[in-house]
Amino acid sequence: MKTGVWLIGARGNVAAVSMVGAKAIAQGRTDTTGMVTAREPLSALDLPAVEDLVFGGHDIRSQSITETALAASESSGVPPKSTIEAVEDDLDAIDSRIETGTAINCGQVVGDLAHGDATAEQTVPDLVSAIRADYEAFVADHDLDRLVVVNVASTEPPIDEPERYDTADAVRSAIENDDRALPASVLYAYAALEDGHPYVNFTPSTGSNLDGLCELARERGVPHMGQDAKTGETLVKSALAPMFAGRNLRVLSWEGHNILGNTDGLVLEDDDNKAGKVQSKDGLLEEILGYETQSRVRIDYTPSLGDRKTAWDHIHFEGFLGTEMKLQFTWEGSDSALAAPLVLDLIRLVSHADAQGRSGVQPQLAAFFKSPMAYETHDFSRQHEQLQNYATEHRQE
Amino acid sequence: MKTGVWLIGARGNVAAVSMVGAKAIAQGRTDTTGMVTAREPLSALDLPAVEDLVFGGHDIRSQSITETALAASESSGVPPKSTIEAVEDDLDAIDSRIETGTAINCGQVVGDLAHGDATAEQTVPDLVSAIRADYEAFVADHDLDRLVVVNVASTEPPIDEPERYDTADAVRSAIENDDRALPASVLYAYAALEDGHPYVNFTPSTGSNLDGLCELARERGVPHMGQDAKTGETLVKSALAPMFAGRNLRVLSWEGHNILGNTDGLVLEDDDNKAGKVQSKDGLLEEILGYETQSRVRIDYTPSLGDRKTAWDHIHFEGFLGTEMKLQFTWEGSDSALAAPLVLDLIRLVSHADAQGRSGVQPQLAAFFKSPMAYETHDFSRQHEQLQNYATEHRQE
């Protein structure tokens, strides 16, 4: 059983740190801290070994994976330089398998990152064919039994009127008719699902989150899930908000301010691209609290921080006898170090779902996402319980 | 059905704010924000109405409830002065029902608070008889159908060798033989359980937390629960720690620093009395995380803050690839405003348990306590779920 991983955005930070990590684990140079699948009860599932994953992917930049990793190391110490050096050969091998993707409808800032080929004028049907051919060649070249496609590319602007793509046929005919409104993430996702490859959308971009693609996934019997991995401030929010609800403390306002300095931050500095992100970070409070509250999420680009995202949240709440109180927190996390192990977890867990013959969106993976495509709650503890229950159910005999 | 409430420490902050709140609710002057039983699904239980509770209690100080409430209002704005004035007559009526308790083995600082009678030399059997007589008279005077005894008195130093009191008989004979090591909280708890009154220990003092008293409660068919209400920093801890566990992030150290300025803070300034408190705040990390971590809880007395407790927690953790990260939070809560609604909740819920014929420790109430006497986890979300399950099970038709 050989599992391949196709990363959309394979030369970005999250991708690079995921692959450095996988290869360092393979070499026994680092442990699995941060990986949810490394812990009971998930570790008891029959999951593909991290050591055995074969990586490839699309990108639109020419900077190599090693260059990305070294730049991250330089600016924020993650991954350690010595670790990168130890796995450099592996990274180079993967680099040679990276194909040029498309930056269509990814917005101005992403367009600016892209080298010539990625922005070349091509029709949508041609773009999709090229993507499918890339997937197919990778499977053939490496004799893969399963290919998991993971979107870790830059955040695209949200699309207008997503309801136009509400059936598998609507999506197919939009592609055939060269519909110029379709963004890259949808093309990559469509290609994966159409060909039966499990798909994970780690980003806030549209990806497989169209009714038409959900239908397609069910038709093809392929599992997929998204969107926007829950790694920082939102994770903390989803752990804390249930406490206020549980104690019947009324949240009067919840202000969040994020500063970060990596390429992701640069892209999010653009208002269009930020739109999708802020939306997916902002939705959970109302669901958990059961009422609407004043809430704001700011994301600002502060280059000096590199990959170290810092968030300040200020929660103003009311308790008994009209008493006003406050909780404030600051979160200082390395964005990629938080994201990378979850990428590995999701690869393993969506592979597992596929092996179980599960198709469509996978609610048991809701704990991993800011805007889970199917879920019962944003409450992290409950989401995690759901994941544990899945594990207990499917635990290997 | 008339429910009486006997507060041990009836002239303290928590007691005063609980009663101001109950009476303000009765007058429609405030709402039930902060009360867990005011929210679905608990609100669907058949609980005694807050408006109908009849209060009395023991204390060792002569300062009146109104004086306590006004001093709290002056120093930290809680409860609002206008609310106190509106319920002053009710408070005066309750004040007239307060009896002098005993400060035996409560430590030097508490002894200093006590007026003469409370420290008078009396034998243990005499003290217990007096307490039982006080309970009985209160029930008779107000024609009560049920009496709930709640310990909201100052924190006592922990006792030595609690295992000597491991059977109901051991406790009984210690009392008979005038065992001078028994602290006040145990005498109050014994008297309650022996006479069949449901008992709640809101404090870190020993109270009913002796194997002998647990046996007694089962024998007498009376429900009880404790200990040390979870209102501030520990509550946040129990909501956040599961997030680290769930994400397999390794907590390297968790430092907590609490500053507060009310009488509770003054008592805890004393190292003996603090011992119990710090112990009950510190236990949960290991259980939730599954390993031992460097952890510290400081409680310092800062008079200027009055009842406004402020906590700073600094959590240093490690993620993927050895990456070190941090979460810090500051909590600024009004201690009594947080505690008071839980006192009312616990009165209602232990009454409910009693009405259901439940006896012994009540695990469904674990969410309310820092050191729940019976529990499965310190994880707040799970504890709260357990409470909700209880509610769903017992919801009124």
Add this chain to the structure above:
Amino acid sequence: MKTGVWLIGARGNVAAVSMVGAKAIAQGRTDTTGMVTAREPLSALDLPAVEDLVFGGHDIRSQSITETALAASESSGVPPKSTIEAVEDDLDAIDSRIETGTAINCGQVVGDLAHGDATAEQTVPDLVSAIRADYEAFVADHDLDRLVVVNVASTEPPIDEPERYDTADAVRSAIENDDRALPASVLYAYAALEDGHPYVNFTPSTGSNLDGLCELARERGVPHMGQDAKTGETLVKSALAPMFAGRNLRVLSWEGHNILGNTDGLVLEDDDNKAGKVQSKDGLLEEILGYETQSRVRIDYTPSLGDRKTAWDHIHFEGFLGTEMKLQFTWEGSDSALAAPLVLDLIRLVSHADAQGRSGVQPQLAAFFKSPMAYETHDFSRQHEQLQNYATEHRQE
């Protein structure tokens, strides 16, 4: 010697709290904490007594001063309700002396606050005549020896091409020719200086900060100063930034996020009006540090906070051997309580300057402002020293 005070924006928060404070001091109900002139060496100057100040002013809203004060008290506890009640008669008397001003070029949000008369179509020369008549009548009615005009009105958007008004004559002819670009704050300031009334601009609006008005002030021999009082985050910044400079620690980025919920916050929610504010908060770092650094100041409107402004600043800096470090602070201040005593200080100190025959901008008052019109440094300690030196020089024998 009778000193009158004419407040532009007399029904706003800062104005209301200043007057409540002055009257409460007069009644001996509060002390002078927060007033710089109450402390040595400034207290040794021959300053007008706070008790003797006679207040009047312009506004564009009809809400009374008492209503403003009560709303502030309700939402954030400042000033205390009992204090407002004690001085209510004084406030009513002042209210009857408030005249309708003009909202010309104050932006949409301020226009929305204004009642009919304040937005009535009038020519600029007519507006100026009306303002001068209001000043004159106030002086006559109260038999004043000196009138100090203080701008505490809402922040206007900055004006375009201020250099067009670079001489006194340019200003005068703009007014005569009904130049529709002149904003209200300039008209109030012009009227004050032309008639020889000392003027203070507490706000970031243009006010007297035009070269032409500075010339006018020198011609007329009248002292004036501005702009934008330094009360919160910027004050802390001006105290902390010199520490980094003094230790040769390199500031890599300085991020500031302010949240506040009063009318000032609502006005600043508008991007046009915010422009002036952010500009005046942002200028000081470069001067103090001696180099440009990544810096951002956000101001967001969070209604739940009322007048309680909270700021989070995150300072990322580099020390020896390339070591990166951080300082973060949160500031939780009552905006009006911080501003009001400075209004009283500035009234007293600009009166003093006037009595000394000083004219033009007053650099000794730089410590009070975010963008001092004349200054040597933004370093708070040095500015304060300059003020103390002034005091020592002019101290009464």
Add this chain to the structure above:
Amino acid sequence: MKTGVWLIGARGNVAAVSMVGAKAIAQGRTDTTGMVTAREPLSALDLPAVEDLVFGGHDIRSQSITETALAASESSGVPPKSTIEAVEDDLDAIDSRIETGTAINCGQVVGDLAHGDATAEQTVPDLVSAIRADYEAFVADHDLDRLVVVNVASTEPPIDEPERYDTADAVRSAIENDDRALPASVLYAYAALEDGHPYVNFTPSTGSNLDGLCELARERGVPHMGQDAKTGETLVKSALAPMFAGRNLRVLSWEGHNILGNTDGLVLEDDDNKAGKVQSKDGLLEEILGYETQSRVRIDYTPSLGDRKTAWDHIHFEGFLGTEMKLQFTWEGSDSALAAPLVLDLIRLVSHADAQGRSGVQPQLAAFFKSPMAYETHDFSRQHEQLQNYATEHRQE
């Protein structure tokens, strides 16, 4: 002109990072960020070049300087490993010049660090002779024109009745008579001053801070200064407290909590050794504010942090109309990276003072210390101005 530097505690963190830094500067591998003498106006003084300093010293441990530096690098990334490797030969050369000192009266924890020789039973006169011989040999071996002695050893417990040593003669006869109360730091300081070597006490230990040693320094015409370098929380305090004073804002309480994980932290975990530290951190508030306020400084040992000291300060203050407000800050600094450049600054500046023929305590260096032995104020801005004035006065033509 050749300047030697004798470090007491030469194998500790502060010493190691100072020497790594000096050598890295000499190699052009790092710049002088963090060094006050690298900035105008101090850089215009005629100071010994960092590149030319010759290092030696005493210690009581056998761990080499390189080992200390590598351990620090490992635990907290400072100094960078690559920098240590680049200067390793220099460090080895210095290591060979380190002599065994004495741990007399340094407390239990320090005793535990010491290897055999350092705790050997020797009489005080013998210890002093040995120290003087070490200084002399170093001067001779390296042909030094000047020797500066700097105490960067672990903090000793404070001594009892320091007034017994109030004259130079009293100190001399205590030494002669083998007075067993004299701690190591006094012996090193005495030896330096008696032999005319400028002396700096970077630590809170007694060092030259005895009236008798001050007299000795004046007699011998040698400059000295101390004590306890101001690098972290106290530095911020001394920058912020003047702001409260300047604005007449009343500080109600100032709570400080420091956590750190290096050997210094381990030593300070011991209550005796901590005594001196807390004392010198706590003194400044009263002087700056002009009144006593509730204030506390906690220092706790948190191994996971390594050399990264984190401090949380909570400042509760009152403004106009009794309004209560707060400032909180967290400081995350690398202790040694902050200290090391100041060690180099002090070496250079005390050399300069010596060259100028200045003797006794040097008030112009007050800005460097938490408890300056001679000073006018703890206000950092004013202290820094004093230093700048010194520089301006003595600037080279």
